[in-house]
Amino acid sequence: MTTLKLIFIALTVLFGIAALIAPKWLGNAVGFTLSNPRGIVELRAGWGGLYLFMGAAAWYLAVPAAFVMLGFAYAGMAFVRLGALPYMRGHLDRVYWGSLAFEVAAAVVLMTPGL
Numbered sequence: 310m311t312t313l314k315l316i317f318i319a320l321t322v323l324f325g326i327a328a329l330i331a332p333k334w335l336g337n338a339v340g341f342t343l344s345n346p347r348g349i350v351e352l353r354a355g356w357g358g359l360y361l362f363m364g365a366a367a368w369y370l371a372v373p374a375a376f377v378m379l380g381f382a383y384a385g386m387a388f389v390r391l392g393a394l395p396y397m398r399g400h401l402d403r404v405y406w407g408s409l410a411f412e413v414a415a416a417v418v419l420m421t422p423g424l
Contacts (some may be wrong), residue, residue: 321362321415324364325359380416389407
């Protein structure tokens with residue numbers, strides 16, 4: 310496992326932990342309104358659980374296929390985010406562009422052997 314892959318895997322795990330312990334803060338950062346316990350649980354499960362366990366699995370397995378799978382997940386996020394650009398007029402901010410940049414970088418690093 311290279312240092313770059315380890316960094317992106319660690320950031321994935323940390324994002325999952327952040328979603329578990331601070332769902333309202335994270336939700337507000339991306340424009341979610343979490344007004345009831347169900348919404349909070351959904352963000353914790355969908356972001357917290359998924360990111361935490363995807364990153365932890367890649368870290369634990371430490372095989373190229375696990376890195377590529379995580380990279381495909383990030384590529385999918387970036388693809389959808391790019392496809393949504395025409396609908397985001399007036400709502401593009403630093404968080405949106407930062408998320409896109411991170412997703413593209415993570416996909417490239419995790420899916421490229423030797424990086």
